[in-house]
Amino acid sequence: MILENKFFSVLFLLCLSFSYGQETLPIYSDYLSDNVFLVHPSAAGFRDCGNIRLTARNQWSGIKDAPSLQTLNVHSRFGQKAGLGLVIFNDKNGYHSQQGVQATYAYHLNLGRIEDYKQLSFGLSMMMVSNKLDESSFDIPDPVISQIVQSESYFNADFSMAYHNVDFFGYLTVKNLMLNARNLYNSNYESLNLRRYLLSLGYYFDYYKNKKTIEFEPSVMIQYIERTSEKFVDFNMKVYKELPTAKLWAAFSYRRGFDTTDTNQLNYLTPIVGVNFEKYMFSYTYTKQTGEILFDDASYHQITLGFNFGCFGSRRFWNERGGKTNRMF
Numbered sequence: 001m002i003l004e005n006k007f008f009s010v011l012f013l014l015c016l017s018f019s020y021g022q023e024t025l026p027i028y029s030d031y032l033s034d035n036v037f038l039v040h041p042s043a044a045g046f047r048d049c050g051n052i053r054l055t056a057r058n059q060w061s062g063i064k065d066a067p068s069l070q071t072l073n074v075h076s077r078f079g080q081k082a083g084l085g086l087v088i089f090n091d092k093n094g095y096h097s098q099q100g101v102q103a104t105y106a107y108h109l110n111l112g113r114i115e116d117y118k119q120l121s122f123g124l125s126m127m128m129v130s131n132k133l134d135e136s137s138f139d140i141p142d143p144v145i146s147q148i149v150q151s152e153s154y155f156n157a158d159f160s161m162a163y164h165n166v167d168f169f170g171y172l173t174v175k176n177l178m179l180n181a182r183n184l185y186n187s188n189y190e191s192l193n194l195r196r197y198l199l200s201l202g203y204y205f206d207y208y209k210n211k212k213t214i215e216f217e218p219s220v221m222i223q224y225i226e227r228t229s230e231k232f233v234d235f236n237m238k239v240y241k242e243l244p245t246a247k248l249w250a251a252f253s254y255r256r257g258f259d260t261t262d263t264n265q266l267n268y269l270t271p272i273v274g275v276n277f278e279k280y281m282f283s284y285t286y287t288k289q290t291g292e293i294l295f296d297d298a299s300y301h302q303i304t305l306g307f308n309f310g311c312f313g314s315r316r317f318w319n320e321r322g323g324k325t326n327r328m329f
Contacts, residue, residue, distance in 0.1 A: 024100060024129050024156055024176055024194060025089055026069060027223065029270045030055055031200075032236060032251045033283040033304040037075050037085055037104075039198065039221075040171040041123030042160035044106035045083020049279075049308035050076025057285075057302040067093040076310055081108050083123070095133060102127035102158075111165075121162040128155050156194070167204040169219075173197070193227040202236070215240035231258040232266065247276040274304075281306030 030038045035053045037043040052074045060066035069092075075085030083106035091098045104125040112118035130153045160173040176194035202219025217238040224231050238251040250273050257266030267290045274283030287300035 024098075024127060025071070025087070025102070026091060027175075027196075027198070028057065028069075028300075028302070029234070029253045029255075029272065029285060029287065030071070030302070030304070031221070032238065032253060032270075032272055033274060033285060033302075034276070034281050034306055035073070035304060036171075036200075038071060038073055038087065040160045040162060040173045040200065041085070041104045041125040041158050042106050042121040042162040042171060042173070044075040044085035044104045044123055045077035046106070046108065046119075046121060046162070046164075047077075049311040050074065052307045052309065053281075054305045055302060057300070059300045065094045067091075075104065075106075077108075081110075082106065083108060083121075085125075087125075087127075096131070098129055098131045100127055100129035106160075117164045117166060119162075119164045121160075121164075123158075123160040123162070125158040125160075126155070127157065128153060169200070169202050169204075171198070171200040173199075195226040197224045197226070198222070213242055215242075232256065233258065245277065249274050249276070279308045279311075281308070 025038070027039060031040070033053075033055070034051075035055070037051065038053070038055075053072075055069070055071045057069040058066070059068065069089065071087060071089040073085065073087040075083060077083050083104075085104035085106070087100075087102040087104070089100050089102075091100075102125050104123055106121055106123035109120045109122075110118070111120055130151060132151045155178065157177040158173060158175045159177055160171065162169070162171045164170075175196040175198065179193045179195055198221060200219060200221045202217060205216040205218075207214045207216065217236075217240070219234075219236045219238070221234040221236070222231070223233070233256050235254045235256070236251060238249060240247060240249045250271070253268075253270040253272070255266070255268040255270070259265060268287055269290060270285060270287045272283055272285045274281065281304070283304045283306075285300075285302035285304070287302075
């Protein structure tokens with residue numbers, strides 16, 4: 001009975017790894033934590049300051065070997081039109097893990113006055129990912145279990161475009177252009193189609209009352225996965241409040257899946273709170289799944305730490321209008 005239970009536990013974790021471990025860099029709600037570059041490469045070097053962002057995400061709190069993700073990314077503008085960025089990530093899910101590094105080049109074309117942020121941007125990322133399956137701790141007698149650490153590496157690429165016009169923004173990104181990842185769960189190492197399409201649109205509003213400003217940023221992000229035809233939409237609202245020495249903000253995201261073959265659609269509710277103080281940024285993200293059928297009844301937690309560097313003053317006029325360089329997009 002103990003052996004049977006352990007077998008099904010291992011089988012369950014392998015299924016989770018197969019389902020969720022084959023993505024290159026998972027897409028959560030990180031982009032709302034002042035971290036849009038993690039999703040859209042064309043954001044590299046867009047703003048007046050270089051950015052460093054560190055995230056730590058824990059899913060299914062209290063469950064052993066639950067999924068976890070850590071990312072470190074940095075990006076900055078170089079010269080008048082170029083942006084460079086780098087992402088390092090570690091994604092662990094049960095007995096499966098993957099580590100990757102991604103390098104990005106972006107080109108920014110100004111279409112008007114620089115203070116208006118009327119700009120067309122292009123970004124290209126190249127990445128290398130190493131997938132690992134650790135079977136060394138398995139003690140179940142089965143010829144398909146090798147009881148070693150299997151690994152396979154592959155390369156991929158993302159392409160992204162962005163358009164900004166004063167307070168409007170739009171991003172279009174194609175992730176995993178090369179399609180292929182190596183499937184560790186198939187003895188023939190079958191290649192997988194990982195291509196995903198992302199479209200983000202939003203607008204930025206100022207509300208003035210008694211010389212105090214509250215800023216609103218509604219946005220939407222649409223995802224489409226080519227291999228499975230899955231569709232997801234994030235409906236987002238972000239609010240900023242300027243204080244004498246800091247800037248407080250809060251966001252709420254509702255992710256809805258649109259799968260025509262499933263009556264119980266995927267639903268995620270994600271509130272986020274954060275603060276920008278001088279060159280530093282901190283945010284906390286909480287995610288809860290809702291619906292009749294749940295993958296789990298646990299919560300998702302994420303901490304994001306940020307630091308801005310190399311700021312320049314060519315857009316001082318924009319900063320005087322309420323610090324809009326702190327916006328997400």
